[in-house]
Amino acid sequence: MGVAIEVLKRLVSRPVTTKYPDAPPETPEGLRGKVEWNRETCIWCKMCEMNCPANAISIDKEKKIWSIDTAKCIFCGRCNEVCPTKPKSVYLTKKIELATERKENLRDVYEEHHSQEKGQKEQKT
Amino acid sequence: MSDFCLPFGPQHPALVEPLHLKLVVEGEKVVDYEFKFGYSHRGIEKSLEKRQWIKDIFLAERICGICSHSHTLAFTRGIEALADIQVAERAEYIRVVMAELERLHSHTLNLAVSFHEIGFATVFQYMFRDRELVMELLEMVSGNRVNYGMNLPGGVRRDIEPSKIKEILEKLAKLEGRIDYYTKLIEKDNLVRKRTESTGMLSKKKAIELGATGPVKRASGISEDFRKAGYGAYGKISFYTVTEKGCDVHSRFLVRIRECAAAINLIREAIKDMPSGPIINKTPPVINIEKGKETVSRVEAQRGELIYYMRSDGLTPYRVKIKTPTYANYLPLGECLKESLISDVPVIVASMDPCITCADRVTVVRNGKETIVRKDDLKKM
Ligand code: SF4
Ligand code: SF4
Numbered sequence: 001m002g003v004a005i006e007v008l009k010r011l012v013s014r015p016v017t018t019k020y021p022d023a024p025p026e027t028p029e030g031l032r033g034k035v036e037w038n039r040e041t042c043i044w045c046k047m048c049e050m051n052c053p054a055n056a057i058s059i060d061k062e063k064k065i066w067s068i069d070t071a072k073c074i075f076c077g078r079c080n081e082v083c084p085t086k087p088k089s090v091y092l093t094k095k096i097e098l099a100t101e102r103k104e105n106l107r108d109v110y111e112e113h114h115s116q117e118k119g120q121k122e123q124k125t
Numbered sequence: 126m127s128d129f130c131l132p133f134g135p136q137h138p139a140l141v142e143p144l145h146l147k148l149v150v151e152g153e154k155v156v157d158y159e160f161k162f163g164y165s166h167r168g169i170e171k172s173l174e175k176r177q178w179i180k181d182i183f184l185a186e187r188i189c190g191i192c193s194h195s196h197t198l199a200f201t202r203g204i205e206a207l208a209d210i211q212v213a214e215r216a217e218y219i220r221v222v223m224a225e226l227e228r229l230h231s232h233t234l235n236l237a238v239s240f241h242e243i244g245f246a247t248v249f250q251y252m253f254r255d256r257e258l259v260m261e262l263l264e265m266v267s268g269n270r271v272n273y274g275m276n277l278p279g280g281v282r283r284d285i286e287p288s289k290i291k292e293i294l295e296k297l298a299k300l301e302g303r304i305d306y307y308t309k310l311i312e313k314d315n316l317v318r319k320r321t322e323s324t325g326m327l328s329k330k331k332a333i334e335l336g337a338t339g340p341v342k343r344a345s346g347i348s349e350d351f352r353k354a355g356y357g358a359y360g361k362i363s364f365y366t367v368t369e370k371g372c373d374v375h376s377r378f379l380v381r382i383r384e385c386a387a388a389i390n391l392i393r394e395a396i397k398d399m400p401s402g403p404i405i406n407k408t409p410p411v412i413n414i415e416k417g418k419e420t421v422s423r424v425e426a427q428r429g430e431l432i433y434y435m436r437s438d439g440l441t442p443y444r445v446k447i448k449t450p451t452y453a454n455y456l457p458l459g460e461c462l463k464e465s466l467i468s469d470v471p472v473i474v475a476s477m478d479p480c481i482t483c484a485d486r487v488t489v490v491r492n493g494k495e496t497i498v499r500k501d502d503l504k505k506m
Contacts, residue, residue, distance in 0.1 A: 003310065076183050
């Protein structure tokens with residue numbers, strides 16, 4: 001019986017689901033999304049590379065290349081936690097829509113002179 | 126006796142995860158069973174040996190998606206015991222809040238799936254809607270819906286600020302009403318009762334003999350809960366454990382829904398008693414533990430007692446052996462299946478809350494031949 005009343009109530013109320021993707025999902029503050037990096041503040045200490053549990057970050061200090069493979073990243077936020085600079089040079093954004101057709105697109109290589117450029121093809125190292 | 130063997134799984138509409146049950150049936154009745162595991166073996170225990178302690182926490186978290194906090198809690202507590210790390214007082218309470226929120230979402234998930242199995246899909250939908258409240262809270266506190274990544278040796282990584290506490294209490298009040306509603310539904314609804322009462326019986330004696338754990342054991346009238354041993358902050362917070370005497374699927378439903386109500390109370394108590402102060406005692410990113418040191422770390426996960434045995438090899442573990450509650454509940458599951466009807470099998474399996482991937486961690490390969498643990502091996506342990 002109890003369920004019948006509940007069902008009748010539902011008939012007149014609005015749906016609880018949202019119209020994704022038309023209505024973007026609400027994300028709380030501090031959500032752990034895509035990892036990004038800031039060239040200006042980085043001191044090339046390699047702490048993020050050493051502490052990443054998934055080995056998603058690779059750094060070439062000589063050539064000044066910082067790259068992250070988002071396909072490997074597990075969004076743990078450890079890189080942000082161990083980064084010694086202020087403000088943190090590596091940080092987690094609220095970007096969650098990361099689906100793409102090709103795995104290569106998930107690799108962000110930040111090279112010199114192309115600061116903040118993303119989605120570049122990885123050069124074999 | 127007939128020896129007609131009915132395969133159930135590994136792909137089956139009633140099973141979300143790959144478990145292969147071979148049921149020996151006589152007409153509609155199950156008379157014997159055999160398990161076959163190993164469909165989702167991932168070699169996690171071996172990989173744990175190759176990484177540093179702190180990196181391992183994030184790997185241990187990924188053993189199970191539902192008990193992710195319990196796994197890290199057990200692993201972190203193990204590291205803390207091995208390396209003699211003091212835990213920040215406030216962190217202990219935050220860990221309790223997280224563990225209980227996780228218990229809420231796990232139990233509501235399992236109950237929803239169980240309702241689905243008994244053909245009550247309406248309640249399945251409603252429960253998923255209400256479970257979303259807990260998921261939102263978990264996301265708000267930790268920044269992630271499934272793998273919270275809260276634990277580090279010495280404390281937790283994120284604080285619960287007053288504004289968040291307010292939201293937690295608000296949403297819990299909302300959820301409490303819903304939990305009351307479902308409790309009444311399970312207690313009174315004829316459909317639910319007829320389908321679940323006296324199915325999948327596991328007597329008290331058998332539950333002890335076969336080593337059942339968690340809600341399954343508590344539904345057979347055994348009041349045992351490792352939280353009562355008072356690890357972490359559980360020793361300082363007053364809470365009650367739930368037991369039922371029915372020994373059937375219905376009792377398991379009741380234990381879970383009542384544990385949800387208990388978890389809500391526990392979170393309130395923990396928030397009330399939460400001391401102020403730092404949330405973590407800083408530890409170096411690389412922990413070195415004396416070689417050969419070993420420990421056993423136990424916590425009460427949602428499905429039962431979770432046990433980690435850890436032995437150190439310096440910067441990495443030498444061996445980590447994990448015993449998940451599902452593993453302990455396999456034999457009781459077989460016992461429940463005996464003498465039951467084929468149509469009841471999905472309900473009984475769901476009522477044990479199995480997490481197959483959790484339990485699938487051992488495949489022995491000897492001389493190129495693969496050996497998978499079977500029913501008789503389970504009995505030997
Ligand atoms: S979030 Fe975690 S996995 Fe991703 S890059 Fe940072 S440390 Fe590595
Ligand atoms: S830890 Fe921070 S400062 Fe160090 S290399 Fe990584 S991003 Fe740069």
